Amino acid sequence: MKRRVVTAIDVGTTKICTAIAEITESGATQVIGVGINPSHGLHKGLVVNINDAAASIRESIRKAEQAANYKVESAYVGVTGRHVSSVNNKGVVSITRGDRLVRPDDLKRVLNSAQSIKVPNDRKLLHVIPRNYAIDGQVGVRNPVGMHGFRLDVETHVITAASASVQNLVKCIRGLGIEIDDLVLEPLASSEAVLTEDEKQVGVVLADIGGGTTDVCIFKDGSIWHTAILPVAGYQLTRDVAIGLGLPFDVAEEMKKRYGSVMPVYESRMEQNPISEDGHGISYQDLCDILRARIEEITRLILLELPGQDYESVVPAGIVFTGGSSNVAGLETLGRDVSRLPVRVGMPGNIYGLTDALRDPAYATGVGLLLWGAKNQPKAKSWNPFAFLDRVKGLLAKFNFGGTRNTTNT
Numbered sequence: 001m002k003r004r005v006v007t008a009i010d011v012g013t014t015k016i017c018t019a020i021a022e023i024t025e026s027g028a029t030q031v032i033g034v035g036i037n038p039s040h041g042l043h044k045g046l047v048v049n050i051n052d053a054a055a056s057i058r059e060s061i062r063k064a065e066q067a068a069n070y071k072v073e074s075a076y077v078g079v080t081g082r083h084v085s086s087v088n089n090k091g092v093v094s095i096t097r098g099d100r101l102v103r104p105d106d107l108k109r110v111l112n113s114a115q116s117i118k119v120p121n122d123r124k125l126l127h128v129i130p131r132n133y134a135i136d137g138q139v140g141v142r143n144p145v146g147m148h149g150f151r152l153d154v155e156t157h158v159i160t161a162a163s164a165s166v167q168n169l170v171k172c173i174r175g176l177g178i179e180i181d182d183l184v185l186e187p188l189a190s191s192e193a194v195l196t197e198d199e200k201q202v203g204v205v206l207a208d209i210g211g212g213t214t215d216v217c218i219f220k221d222g223s224i225w226h227t228a229i230l231p232v233a234g235y236q237l238t239r240d241v242a243i244g245l246g247l248p249f250d251v252a253e254e255m256k257k258r259y260g261s262v263m264p265v266y267e268s269r270m271e272q273n274p275i276s277e278d279g280h281g282i283s284y285q286d287l288c289d290i291l292r293a294r295i296e297e298i299t300r301l302i303l304l305e306l307p308g309q310d311y312e313s314v315v316p317a318g319i320v321f322t323g324g325s326s327n328v329a330g331l332e333t334l335g336r337d338v339s340r341l342p343v344r345v346g347m348p349g350n351i352y353g354l355t356d357a358l359r360d361p362a363y364a365t366g367v368g369l370l371l372w373g374a375k376n377q378p379k380a381k382s383w384n385p386f387a388f389l390d391r392v393k394g395l396l397a398k399f400n401f402g403g404t405r406n407t408t409n410t
Helices: 050-068 106-115 163-174 187-193 197-202 235-244 249-259 283-302 331-339 361-376 385-396
Strands: 004-011 017-024 027-040 075-081 086-092 123-135 138-141 153-161 178-185 204-209 214-221 223-230 275-277 280-282 319-322 342-347
Touching: 004 050, 004 163, 004 249, 004 361, 017 361, 027 050, 027 153, 027 361, 050 163, 050 187, 050 197, 050 249, 075 138, 075 163, 075 361, 086 223, 106 123, 106 214, 123 163, 123 178, 123 223, 123 319, 123 361, 138 197, 153 223, 163 178, 178 275, 187 214, 187 223, 187 283, 187 361, 197 214, 197 361, 204 283, 214 283, 223 283, 249 280, 249 283, 280 283, 280 385, 283 331, 319 331, 331 342
Parallel strands: 004 075, 075 178, 204 319, 319 342
Antiparallel strands: 004 017, 017 027, 086 153, 123 138, 123 153, 204 214, 214 223, 275 280
16 A cells, blocks of 8 residues: 655754654655754855755655665755745736636636746745735635636735755755755744644744854744844854853763753852863853853844734734754743743644654754645655665666576665
C-alpha cells in the first residue's frame, strides 16, 4: 500500500534537522524519522562554505533515512537570512463572463496581477500569499470562488530573497541528489507548528529566535501581515557571554544552556558560590545580567516591527517566542515586562509518531515544514522503499545489460 510521505530539511545556523513524516488518510502527520546534526558552513542563516554545509546536511539526512527506513528523494527546505524582504501589494481583475461567477482561474489571474511587481534580477520571488479578497468593493472576503461580481481585488504579502543566497542553499541540497518540493520562509513554517488559528485571527507576533537570526511574522485577521528577519539571535547571546566573562565560545555556549536565565538574581549567596564549567568559574549574577540585556534588546527590536505604540490593539494575542534560544529560563516573564503584552513560548504540535526528539521550540521550523508540506502538496511523494532498486532495474533494462553483477550498497 502506498503512503504519502513528506520530508523537511531545516538548515539552521547551529543545527540541521531533517524530519520525515507519513501523511495518513485522515490528514494527520506521523513522524517516522528524525536526523539532527551540528551545522557547519553557515552563518546567520547563509551558506558560507558549500562543502561544509553539504556535509552537515548529508549526515542529517542519513540519520533520518536510517530511522525511517526510507530513501529521501525530495524535501521542503526552510529559507531565512537578512536578505529576505517583504512588501504588501494589490491586484485586480475583471470578471467578464456572462454569469459573473468567480472561478478558480480568476483567483490565479488576480494573484498573477498582484505579483507583477518588478523584482530585480538579483532577487527571487519566494511567496505571494493572499491576505484578503474584495468583490465589487466588498472587503474581507476569505474565499471568493462561487461568488458573483464584476471586479475581484486581492491584497497579497509578497516575500523575496537574494537569488545568490537561495542558489547556494539549493546547490547544497541538489548536490546530494535531492530535489526541492518548495522553499519556505522559516517563520512561516514555524507558525504552522506553534500558532493557533485564534491567535492568527485576533493578531499575534511570532518570534523564532534561532542560532543566527530572529525571524518575525505578524498575523492579523487570519492572514500574514508582516515579516522581518533580525540579525540578532542565539549566537549573539553566546558571544556576549564569552566576551563579557572571558570564556571560550564553546564553554560560554554550555554555560548559557545549562545555567542561563534572564530573571534578576536577588540571592547574594549566588555571588559567593560561582558556577563553573571545564575549569572556568563565573558569577551566576553576571551571566544572568548579560543574557537579560541581550534578550531585552531582541524583544524591543521585535516591537519596532509593529506600527505605533498601541501594541495591544494590533496584536492582542501578544508574542509567541519559539526557536532554540527561547528555552532560556524566565523569557516569558521578561517578555511580558518589556512588551506589556501576553507572552508564551511555543512548542511544536499537531504531529505524532516519533515526536520525543521534536518536542522542543528548537524544532518548530522542522515540524512546521512538515505541516506546510502536508497542507500545500496533496500529491506528496508516495512511500516506496524499493524506489531505488526500481530505478536500477530500469537502467539495466534500458542498456540491455545481461548476466548477473555483484553490487555493493553504500
